Amino acid sequence: MDLAALQRGFGLPATPFGLAGCLIQPAEQQTLGQPSVCIDYGSAHALALGGLLQAVPLGVAALPPTAVAPPAVAAASAAAAALAPVPSPELDLLLAEAHEAYRAGDYTRALALCAPVHAASPCRVDALLLLGAAHYQRGEYAACVAANDAAILLDPGLAEAHANLANALQQLGDMDTAIVYYRSALRLKPRFTDALNNMASALVAKGLVPAAMEAYGAALAINPGLVDVHNNLGDLWRAQGAAGAAAARARYAEALRLDPGYAPAWRGLGDLAREAGDAAAALGCYGEAARLRPGYADALTGAGVALKELRRRSEAEACFEAAAALRPACALSLGNLGGMYYERGKLEPAIAAYRRALSLQPLFPEAYNNLGNALREAGRVGEAVEAYAACIRQQYARAGAPGAPLPGPVAGRLSVAYANLGGLLKASGQAAPAIACYEQVASLSPESPEAAANLGSAYKDAGQHDAAAAAYKRALALRPDFPEAFANLVHSLQCVCEWAERGPLFARLEGDVRRDLAGGRLPAVQPFHAMAYPFPADLALAISRAYAGQAALAAARLALPPLPHPPAAPLARGQRLRVAYVSADFGNHPLSHLMGSVFGLHDRTRVEVFCYALSPPDGSEWRRRIEAEAEHFVDASGWGPADIARRISADGVHVALNLNGYTRGARNEVFALRPAPVQASYMGFPATTGAPYLPWLITDPVVAPPTVRHCYSEALALMPHCYFVNDYARAHGDVLDKSTLPTRAEVGLPPGKVVYACSNQLYKFDPDTFATWCRILRRVPDRCTNPCPTSRDRLANPPGPWP
Numbered sequence: 170m171d172l173a174a175l176q177r178g179f180g181l182p183a184t185p186f187g188l189a190g191c192l193i194q195p196a197e198q199q200t201l202g203q204p205s206v207c208i209d210y211g212s213a214h215a216l217a218l219g220g221l222l223q224a225v226p227l228g229v230a231a232l233p234p235t236a237v238a239p240p241a242v243a244a245a246s247a248a249a250a251a252l253a254p255v256p257s258p259e260l261d262l263l264l265a266e267a268h269e270a271y272r273a274g275d276y277t278r279a280l281a282l283c284a285p286v287h288a289a290s291p292c293r294v295d296a297l298l299l300l301g302a303a304h305y306q307r308g309e310y311a312a313c314v315a316a317n318d319a320a321i322l323l324d325p326g327l328a329e330a331h332a333n334l335a336n337a338l339q340q341l342g343d344m345d346t347a348i349v350y351y352r353s354a355l356r357l358k359p360r361f362t363d364a365l366n367n368m369a370s371a372l373v374a375k376g377l378v379p380a381a382m383e384a385y386g387a388a389l390a391i392n393p394g395l396v397d398v399h400n401n402l403g404d405l406w407r408a409q410g411a412a413g414a415a416a417a418r419a420r421y422a423e424a425l426r427l428d429p430g431y432a433p434a435w436r437g438l439g440d441l442a443r444e445a446g447d448a449a450a451a452l453g454c455y456g457e458a459a460r461l462r463p464g465y466a467d468a469l470t471g472a473g474v475a476l477k478e479l480r481r482r483s484e485a486e487a488c489f490e491a492a493a494a495l496r497p498a499c500a501l502s503l504g505n506l507g508g509m510y511y512e513r514g515k516l517e518p519a520i521a522a523y524r525r526a527l528s529l530q531p532l533f534p535e536a537y538n539n540l541g542n543a544l545r546e547a548g549r550v551g552e553a554v555e556a557y558a559a560c561i562r563q564q565y566a567r568a569g570a571p572g573a574p575l576p577g578p579v580a581g582r583l584s585v586a587y588a589n590l591g592g593l594l595k596a597s598g599q600a601a602p603a604i605a606c607y608e609q610v611a612s613l614s615p616e617s618p619e620a621a622a623n624l625g626s627a628y629k630d631a632g633q634h635d636a637a638a639a640a641y642k643r644a645l646a647l648r649p650d651f652p653e654a655f656a657n658l659v660h661s662l663q664c665v666c667e668w669a670e671r672g673p674l675f676a677r678l679e680g681d682v683r684r685d686l687a688g689g690r691l692p693a694v695q696p697f698h699a700m701a702y703p704f705p706a707d708l709a710l711a712i713s714r715a716y717a718g719q720a721a722l723a724a725a726r727l728a729l730p731p732l733p734h735p736p737a738a739p740l741a742r743g744q745r746l747r748v749a750y751v752s753a754d755f756g757n758h759p760l761s762h763l764m765g766s767v768f769g770l771h772d773r774t775r776v777e778v779f780c781y782a783l784s785p786p787d788g789s790e791w792r793r794r795i796e797a798e799a800e801h802f803v804d805a806s807g808w809g810p811a812d813i814a815r816r817i818s819a820d821g822v823h824v825a826l827n828l829n830g831y832t833r834g835a836r837n838e839v840f841a842l843r844p845a846p847v848q849a850s851y852m853g854f855p856a857t858t859g860a861p862y863l864p865w866l867i868t869d870p871v872v873a874p875p876t877v878r879h880c881y882s883e884a885l886a887l888m889p890h891c892y893f894v895n896d897y898a899r900a901h902g903d904v905l906d907k908s909t910l911p912t913r914a915e916v917g918l919p920p921g922k923v924v925y926a927c928s929n930q931l932y933k934f935d936p937d938t939f940a941t942w943c944r945i946l947r948r949v950p951d952r953c954t955n956p957c958p959t960s961r962d963r964l965a966n967p968p969g970p971w972p
Contacts (some may be wrong), residue, residue: 753834769798830854
């Protein structure tokens with residue numbers, strides 16, 4: 170079915186839809202998953218109230234002949250009789266006109282006509298009932314309560330006033346008092362099916378599903394032909410999952426037997442089909458529902474979900490927008506639309522939809538969580554942190570009293586929000602608060618292997634490798650087949666030189682990686698680690714290609730049209746070559762320590778340099794220096810990949826250099842969008858990127874000798890001597906002046922000995938390398954070692970025997 174046909178089937182014009190929403194509550198996004206949606210189509214509460222007040226007699230209703238009013242009711246009725254209004258043809262005519270306006274849906278006119286009747290005769294219960302009904306339809310629930318309260322004072326035996334008061338209380342969220350008034354109405358009028366139907370919706374809101382089913386059953390026992398009640402009971406059975414599917418189907422079928430044109434029952438059948446995994450059948454049911462009731466928002470919502478599951482995302486988006494246009498003030502609708510925009514990479518529309526939802530319903534923790542996801546993807550870290558924090562606060566507030574045990578669903582939602590916040594904090598280098606978040610997740614979900622693994626990753630990033638290894642082992646105890654946890658455990662063990670089981674561990678790890686690659690899954694071993702592991706060269710290349718493919722897929726989701734490039738022609742006289750350096754490491758990082766001067770040393774008569782920073786200012790001297798010396802410095806740390814790529818393209822860059830590769834903070838999606846005609850990898854990642862959008866690698870013949878050229882996807886631009894920039898002569902020129910250097914004694918080194926040092930992280934060397942060092946040290950008489958501070962303790966007390 171094409172989009173135009175689908176729109177015609179739903180009674181809609183085949184034109185673009187505007188922004189709006191639908192009745193699906195967005196589900197939280199897991200840290201390791203993609204974002205998704207779960208359905209809450211028009212609850213039983215909303216369906217039950219659909220035509221309720223129209224069924225309430227607008228005159229004074231008497232008690233059934235067999236009913237006996239209790240003394241208090243009888244006394245109040247006697248008082249009401251004493252205050253009985255004097256008949257007035259003029260007032261009767263006004264009230265009749267008010268009734269006609271109400272039946273025509275003109276509730277404002279109904280109120281205007283009824284007001285003088287009530288003012289002239291405040292004891293007319295029929296006028297009070299109409300006033301309450303009109304206020305209800307206008308959403309003025311407190312005024313509806315007041316009108317029905319006054320009617321009950323005048324005639325305590327009027328069951329309709331009790332029921333209508335209960336309806337308004339239910340809309341105000343006072344379910345307990347609403348249920349009391351529904352029961353009062355039923356005592357006065359035991360066969361009052363509207364009261365049973367709506368009391369059931371209040372019981373559902375309280376979580377009393379069996380009692381609600383009993384109320385629906387009582388209504389059907391009185392009148393088996395109540396189509397709405399059959400449908401509502403079907404919705405309740407459907408909410409029980411697979412166990413209730415057959416009963417739900419029977420109720421929907423009975424509703425359609427009674428009324429073949431009853432659209433909500435087709436919607437219910439569509440829900441059943443979709444939940445059973447048959448999205449195509451579901452789409453047919455939703456189409457029939459919308460054919461029967463053009464502009465049926467719930468049917469559009471269901472169709473959007475089904476189309477999404479069928480991967481017809483543009484059609485799904487159109488359905489969500491159309492459904493939302495019908496309910497522009499529905500927060501759940503806007504939240505759902507935001508979820509669809511997010512899934513399609515439309516981050517700014519998603520953010521706008523979530524913010525609009527929150528303006529309508531400020532207490533909406535799920536929308537805050539999903540807003541955080543969208544802001545995170547857009548690179549707006551500070552705002553994302555605030556959104557996740559708001560979600561967590563509201564989840565605790567929803568849970569009730571502090572310190573009380575959290576219900577399972579609440580603990581699950583809190584775990585998701587804490588995990589998302591922890592992931593964001595970890596990615597932005599805030600290790601301690603990230604660990605605190607993941608510890609909360611592990612406490613809330615003690616049997617979750619993902620929670621234990623995420624906690625391990627937070628410890629690992631903070632350099633707490635022993636704690637990380639313990640957390641990974643916990644994750645693997647909960648789920649032995651957990652490749653990501655196993656890969657990270659292996660890495661943490663290498664970071665503490667735990668080599669006792671190195672051979673078997675890497676053999677298993679290689680097997681896991683090859684299975685992932687064969688299955689089309691992203692391997693758990695990252696490219697930066699793969700180049701330091703004892704893997705075959707072809708496997709390292711395959712890992713890089715898989716990660717390059719992931720970045721390309723993320724870029725494709727942004728749906729950005731091809732970006733314009735400068736003309737493919739020789740530079741004209743006086744025209745400069747525009748070179749872009751893109752990095753997350755403009756700051757206190759080895760890359761800036763090594764090449765901090767390069768960005769300002771280009772010949773400005775021939776080269777125009779642009780630096781695009783993917784990380785915010787860190788206040789370091791290196792960041793300040795690069796900002797000052799580069800001809801153009803752009804802080805793009807708060808931008809999304811699409812915005813960065815557009816800017817590089819708009820700046821007319823000829824050559825774009827990726828200084829990250831697969832190191833922390835990389836935004837390879839930017840290069841996958843191909844903002845420049847020539848793109849290359851340099852410095853940050855010396856191995857292959859495996860990325861077709863980075864067709865060049867700047868290296869040298871020592872790092873990439875001819876014998877290993879097959880290990881690279883790139884064409885190699887070979888520097889004649891060494892590709893590795895070293896800025897010590899400019900940045901640390903003082904070390905060249907011996908008169909300014911400290912003595913050996915001043916830095917704790919013995920005089921007259923050769924000093925061997927290694928400043929690398931421990932996972933970068935292996936037992937063979939360490940054994941070679943030991944052999945050298947044994948053969949050199951006057952020597953000492955000075956490993957980097959993070960390595961010293963571990964090497965001084967190695968976990969295994971010294972080679």
